[in-house]
Amino acid sequence: MNWWNILAIAFGVQWVAFVPSYIFKTEKFYDLCGSTTFLACIWSAAALSGVSNPWQLLVVGLVTIWALRLGSFLFLRVMKTGEDSRFREIKHSAPRFLVAWTLQGAWVFLTLLAALVIVFNGAELTATPWGWAGLAIWIIGFVTEVVADRQKSAFREQKSKEKPFITSGLWKFSRHPNYAGEILLWLGMFIMSVPLLSGWLWLVVISPVFVYLLISRVSGVPMLEEQADKRWGEMEAYQAYKASTPKLFFGN
Numbered sequence: 001m002n003w004w005n006i007l008a009i010a011f012g013v014q015w016v017a018f019v020p021s022y023i024f025k026t027e028k029f030y031d032l033c034g035s036t037t038f039l040a041c042i043w044s045a046a047a048l049s050g051v052s053n054p055w056q057l058l059v060v061g062l063v064t065i066w067a068l069r070l071g072s073f074l075f076l077r078v079m080k081t082g083e084d085s086r087f088r089e090i091k092h093s094a095p096r097f098l099v100a101w102t103l104q105g106a107w108v109f110l111t112l113l114a115a116l117v118i119v120f121n122g123a124e125l126t127a128t129p130w131g132w133a134g135l136a137i138w139i140i141g142f143v144t145e146v147v148a149d150r151q152k153s154a155f156r157e158q159k160s161k162e163k164p165f166i167t168s169g170l171w172k173f174s175r176h177p178n179y180a181g182e183i184l185l186w187l188g189m190f191i192m193s194v195p196l197l198s199g200w201l202w203l204v205v206i207s208p209v210f211v212y213l214l215i216s217r218v219s220g221v222p223m224l225e226e227q228a229d230k231r232w233g234e235m236e237a238y239q240a241y242k243a244s245t246p247k248l249f250f251g252n
Contacts, residue, residue: 002045002048002049002120003116003120005044005048006041006044006045006109006112006116007109009037009040009041009044010037010041010105010106010108010109010112011102011105011106011109012105013033013036013037013040013105014033014037014101014102014104014105015098015101015102015105017029017033017101018097018098018101021091021097021101022091022094022097022098025091025092026091027078027083027084027086027087027091028075028078028079028083028084029075030084030087030100030101030104031070031071031074031075031078031084032071032072032074032075033104034071034104034107034108035067035068035070035071035072035074036067036071037104037105037108038063038066038067038071038108038111038112039063039064039067039068041108041109041112041116042059042060042063042064042067042112042115042116042119043060043064045060045115045116045119045120046060046119048120049119049120049123051119051123052123053122053123053124053125055118055122055125055126055127055131055192056118056119056122056123056125058135059115059118059119059122059189059192060119062115062138062142062189063112063115065142066142066185069146070145073149077153086219086223087100107214110206110207110210111186111207111210111211112207113203113204113206113207114186114189114190114192114193114204114207114208115189115193116204117193117196117197117201117204118192118193118196121196121201122193122196125195125196128195130191130192130194130195131192131195133188133191134188134189134190134191134192134193134194135188135192136188137184137185137187137188137191138184138185138188138189138192139188140181140184140185140188141180141181141182141183141184141185141186141187141188142181142185143181144170144177144178144180144181144184145177145178145181145182145185146181147169147170147177148169148170148171148177148178148180148181149178151166151168151169151170151171152166152171152178155168155171164231164232164235165228165231165232165238165241167241167245171245172245173245173246174245174246174247174248174249175221175225175241175242175245175246175247175248176215176220176221176224176247176248179215179216179220179221179248180248180249182211182215183208183211183212183215183216183248186207186208186211187208187211187212189207189208190204190205190207190208215248216247216248221247221248225247228242
């Protein structure tokens with residue numbers, strides 16, 4: 001029953017938030033609502049299961065830190081830019097805008113699957129090589145995401161016509177290092193859950209696979225790559241950067 005409660009929260013928050021967002025035709029609270037839903041879900045799961053195990057508490061803390069950081073970062077960014085171009089057209093269509101909010105609910109729930117397994121089933125979880133390895137990968141992913149976001153924000157403040165796109169810092173090694181970090185941290189969360197997996201619980205492998213496919217094939221990298229090609233596709237410097245720098249981890 002606990003799983004259904006979290007699923008209801010994930011979608012319920014989105015559908016409630018959709019109503020005023022559509023009325024006022026604004027997308028400014030979309031990402032903030034997504035991060036808030038992560039918090040609502042993981043804290044509700046903790047309350048329902050009565051967490052006391054150190055690893056359970058750690059997972060709740062990791063998700064909380066990630067959600068607060070990403071939510072505040074994206075909210076401040078959209079407030080500064082004035083809009084999120086992804087919603088420029090669809091926010092005027094109730095069905096299409098509702099689909100976007102509904103998909104965010106699915107994103108929250110599917111992404112959290114491994115964390116929820118630990119919170120719901122990890123009362124007896126002890127330190128294992130899987131746990132430490134997963135935690136290390138999570139930390140690497142989180143730090144990568146934070147540093148990449150800060151580097152790009154700093155670059156935008158100093159951007160010039162001579163250098164319109166970032167190629168320094170972590171962006172020298174990946175065209176989307178922030179997304180690479182995002183993929184790594186949820187992979188780390190899954191690895192932390194491995195000692196608890198048996199039978200149907202192995203389905204939580206959907207979490208890291210979903211995150212990877214969403215970012216690399218649907219709403220993350222493809223959209224930004226298309227925008228970049230339109231802006232700088234004719235520039236020799238961009239073509240050279242694109243040819244020598246992988247999208248995420250390797251390959252082009």
